Amino acid sequence: PGYVDGAGDAARFQIFGAIAVTPAGDVFLSDFDTAAGRAAIRRISSVGGVSTFLLSPAQNSTDSITPFGISGLAADSAGNLFFADRPGSTIRKVTPAGAVSILAGAHNQRGTLDGGGSAATFYGPGAVCLETSGDLLVIDAEGRTLRRITPSGAVSTIAGQPYPDFYSPFVVDGVGGSAVLLSTSAVSSDRSGNVY
Numbered sequence: 001p002g003y004v005d006g007a008g009d010a011a012r013f014q015i016f017g018a019i020a021v022t023p024a025g026d027v028f029l030s031d032f033d034t035a036a037g038r039a040a041i042r043r044i045s046s047v048g049g050v051s052t053f054l055l056s057p058a059q060n061s062t063d064s065i066t067p068f069g070i071s072g073l074a075a076d077s078a079g080n081l082f083f084a085d086r087p088g089s090t091i092r093k094v095t096p097a098g099a100v101s102i103l104a105g106a107h108n109q110r111g112t113l114d115g116g117g118s119a120a121t122f123y124g125p126g127a128v129c130l131e132t133s134g135d136l137l138v139i140d141a142e143g144r145t146l147r148r149i150t151p152s153g154a155v156s157t158i159a160g161q162p163y164p165d166f167y168s169p170f171v172v173d174g175v176g177g178s179a180v181l182l183s184t185s186a187v188s189s190d191r192s193g194n195v196y
Contacts, residue, residue, distance in 0.1 A: 003033045004050075005042075011050035013042070018073035020081065028053060028081055030070035039065040041073070041081065041094070054098055065092075072128035074136065082136055084125035091125060091138060091149060103136075104153045112143040112162035120155035122147070123162075131189045144181045146195065158195070160184075 002012030015032040022028070025046035033040050033055065041054040056065035065085055072084035079096035082103065090105035104120050111121030124142030131137060136149040145160035160181040172180035189195045 003031065003035060003040075005052055006050055008048045011044075015068070016042070017068070018070055018083065020073040020075040022075045022079060023077050024079075028073060028075060030073060030083070032068060039069050041070065041083070054094060054100065071126045072138070074128045074130045076130055076134070082128055082130070084122075084128050084138060086125055086141075089122045089125065091122070091128070091136065104149050104155050110142075112140065112145060112157070114147075114156050116155070117153040120153075127186045129187050129189060131193065131195075132191055133193070137187050137189060137195060139184050139187050141184065144184070146181070146184065146187065 001014055003014045004012035013031055014034055017030045019027065019029040027044040029042055031040045031042045036055065039056040040052055043051050043053040066087040069085050069087045070083050071086040074082045081094040083092055085092055088107050089110050090102045090107055092100055093103045094100050102118065104117060105122045106118045109121050110123045112123055113119065113121045122140050122143065124140060125138050126141040127139045129137050134151050138147045138149060140147050143162050145157050145162055147155055148158050149155050157177065159176060159179050161177055171182045187195065
């Protein structure tokens, strides 16, 4: 283990987690630079070259990303990345040039409110995936819901009840908010718009 950029087996990874693959064949994954104490997104090119794509600002920065905080990662056809900043309770967008912005959620404000941009709140956002429509699906793990975010940042809850009885040992099938989710950790969708 280590944190070294380079080609092939000369590269080293420290503690990686979320992963996304672009249509061009590049692989992006979250990692943790222990020496710098920062969260990072590493890029593996289609020929095996490893580089640091994004390194979080220093931890005393108001825009820092907590180490291990990148809990979901997705890539669109334009090369933009989207990830869940779980401790910061936001969903962030990273352009191919590396510019980071908050797509939805209010930094360090936990909750389950739907709405546009910073008017929405998340409670433990985790896995993410992109639908063919361009919408982003997010597992709001501690809120126990499945959320949808449009490209403009509008957030809606499509399944689950915010904060059902936390100790409830069961799940309930149903439509939308009548369903009860217990411990959801991954999400995917197909070309027909079904979500799994």
